[in-house]
Amino acid sequence: MLLRCLRAELxxxxxxxxxxxFVLLPVFPAILGTGNYLGNIxxxxxxxxxLWSQHTLxxxxxxxxxxxxxxxxxxxxxEHTDHNWNSFLTAPVPVRDLCLAKLLWAAAVSLLSQVxxxxxxxLSGKLVGISGPLPPELPEWLLCGALGGVAVCAAQLFxxxxxxxFAPPVAFGLAGGILGLMFTxxxxxxxxxxxxxxxxxxxxxxxxxxxxxxxxxxxxxxxxVFSLLSLRHLRRRDIASE
Numbered sequence: 088m089l090l091r092c093l094r095a096e097l098x099x100x101x102x103x104x105x106x107x108x109f110v111l112l113p114v115f116p117a118i119l120g121t122g123n124y125l126g127n128i129x130x131x132x133x134x135x136x137x138l139w140s141q142h143t144l145x146x147x148x149x150x151x152x153x154x155x156x157x158x159x160x161x162x163x164x165x166e167h168t169d170h171n172w173n174s175f176l177t178a179p180v181p182v183r184d185l186c187l188a189k190l191l192w193a194a195a196v197s198l199l200s201q202v203x204x205x206x207x208x209x210l211s212g213k214l215v216g217i218s219g220p221l222p223p224e225l226p227e228w229l230l231c232g233a234l235g236g237v238a239v240c241a242a243q244l245f246x247x248x249x250x251x252x253f254a255p256p257v258a259f260g261l262a263g264g265i266l267g268l269m270f271t272x273x274x275x276x277x278x279x280x281x282x283x284x285x286x287x288x289x290x291x292x293x294x295x296x297x298x299x300x301x302x303x304x305x306x307x308x309x310x311x312v313f314s315l316l317s318l319r320h321l322r323r324r325d326i327a328s329e
Contacts, residue, residue: 108154113204138211148268197237235280238280283309286302
């Protein structure tokens with residue numbers, strides 16, 4: 088049943104314009120971060136590490152939460168705008184599989200986004216002439232960022248389910264990214280889902296030591312909580328009659 092749901096979600100997204108956002112949005116923080124690095128190269132003397140701090144400061148706070156927000160809002164858009172809630176809720180598959188399929192595709196986009204961000208980071212470093220080996224921590228930064236992104240996706244899917252308009256959940260993603268940086272600066276990063284992006288990617292502090300057990304636990308808890316809230320909303324509210 089889950090496999091059928093995954094295929095159905097793939098058909099919805101295959102030709103959607105949301106992939107344009109996936110390609111373009113990470114390019115902007117790469118350009119801004121590289122420009123900021125070149126403009127302050129006399130201060131930013133740690134080469135690859137300094138470049139990563141500039142890239143992730145922009146991507147984790149603005150562009151990546153917006154990208155995940157756009158994708159999650161698009162996943163529920165067809166149900167909201169095409170009035171196919173009856174078909175969705177009466178499909179011969181459990182509601183949990185329908186929701187899990189959306190979460191799994193959002194998690195895949197979170198992982199692919201991190202891969203794309205990593206590729207842009209390496210390309211930017213080569214273009215500006217940074218020599219030396221890449222940071223050995225790069226795979227960990229990307230994987231932890233992807234895991235933090237899954238928690239954000241679970242929250243964004245819930246907001247996009249409850250709020251039928253497309254723009255407000257995306258705005259929530261942007262606001263959450265900014266608040267996440269503030270929570271992280273105050274030392275409360277593990278307590279806020281959007282902070283997990285900053286922590287996982289080591290935004291603006293690539294040499295920060297990440298306490299992995301509470302980070303993973305927080306990501307799992309927020310992913311589970313928002314997924315259960317989405318299921319509860321679908322089971323308790325007669326959306327098809329609205």
